[in-house]
Amino acid sequence: MIVRLLLAALAAGLIAGMAMTPAQYVKTIPLIMQAEAYENGGAGHHHGDAAASDEAAHDHGADQSMFGFGRLGDTIVANLVAGAGFALMLAAVALLLGVEFPTGTAGVTRGLLFGAAAWFCVQLAPAMSLPPAVPGFPYADLGDRQGWWVITIAASAVGLWCIAMRPEWLLKILGLAIIVAPHLWGSPVPEDLTSNIPAYIASAYAAASLATTLFFWLLLGGLLGHFLSRVDEEQTA
Amino acid sequence: MAVKTASLSLTDRIGARAVAGLMALVVGSILVFGVGLANSQALHDAAHDTRHSYGFPCH
Numbered sequence: 001m002i003v004r005l006l007l008a009a010l011a012a013g014l015i016a017g018m019a020m021t022p023a024q025y026v027k028t029i030p031l032i033m034q035a036e037a038y039e040n041g042g043a044g045h046h047h048g049d050a051a052a053s054d055e056a057a058h059d060h061g062a063d064q065s066m067f068g069f070g071r072l073g074d075t076i077v078a079n080l081v082a083g084a085g086f087a088l089m090l091a092a093v094a095l096l097l098g099v100e101f102p103t104g105t106a107g108v109t110r111g112l113l114f115g116a117a118a119w120f121c122v123q124l125a126p127a128m129s130l131p132p133a134v135p136g137f138p139y140a141d142l143g144d145r146q147g148w149w150v151i152t153i154a155a156s157a158v159g160l161w162c163i164a165m166r167p168e169w170l171l172k173i174l175g176l177a178i179i180v181a182p183h184l185w186g187s188p189v190p191e192d193l194t195s196n197i198p199a200y201i202a203s204a205y206a207a208a209s210l211a212t213t214l215f216f217w218l219l220l221g222g223l224l225g226h227f228l229s230r231v232d233e234e235q236t237a
Numbered sequence: 238m239a240v241k242t243a244s245l246s247l248t249d250r251i252g253a254r255a256v257a258g259l260m261a262l263v264v265g266s267i268l269v270f271g272v273g274l275a276n277s278q279a280l281h282d283a284a285h286d287t288r289h290s291y292g293f294p295c296h
Binding site for chain 1: 261268269283
């Protein structure tokens with residue numbers, strides 16, 4: 001049964017991850033490529049001291065490919081791995097919290113809600129203080145941003161669990177406080193906010209990133225709910 | 238559900254879910270870390286568009 005549960009999560013993740021590449025090529029990647037043109041064209045542009053050394057050796061994967069598949073191939077592989085990873089983590093949360101997925105549409109509906117909750121924690125909550133950024137954005141220190149990002153996702157998940165899955169009012173209020181706390185603390189902000197990237201591309205990109213990932217998480221949640229309900233059904237039948 | 242005879246007892250099912258959940262958590266974290274956060278140049282370049290699209294902190 002353990003293997004079946006893991007395979008159910010993996011299948012949902014690979015399907016959702018596969019669907020993500022075309023979604024990205026419609027919405028986000030054209031904007032990334034446009035931004036890169038401005039990034040490379042902007043002579044003398046700085047990303048701040050911390051990022052400057054990193055920037056010198058920076059390469060967008062267009063010239064060389066890790067797997068030899070080219071940029072598109074690399075993105076397909078990366079999306080499959082990301083899909084599998086997110087699916088396993090989402091399934092882990094469901095299994096460890098004892099969330100059951102009933103058979104039929106009820107399981108899919110619960111999965112969709114679960115996916116929406118994950119989208120809030122992984123995408124919307126961090127984006128509120130650390131917006132999704134195209135290449136060439138002014139950047140604060142990478143380690144600081146990654147740390148803040150991970151902590152915010154964890155806090156949002158714990159907070160949402162307190163609000164959605166605990167009956168106690170005190171815990172619900174505490175959950176809200178936990179969700180808000182990283183934003184009050186503040187995300188790492190670059191000292192110099194000037195950039196060569198046109199504002200239109202940047203704002204369109206933030207919306208495109210949130211929209212494509214909402215598609216991903218809803219698809220992943222729905223599939224996960226469906227597949228996990230099938231595992232339960234077979235085990236109890 | 239309750240009327241059907243379970244092929245596994247309830248405790249076994251709960252145990253299997255917990256073990257599967259922990260395994261999924263470990264493997265999933267490693268995969269997400271590798272795609273989104275690992276500081277390797279090769280991984281960064283390969284996952285570049287994915288990292289940006291998912292809003293991972295990048296560069």
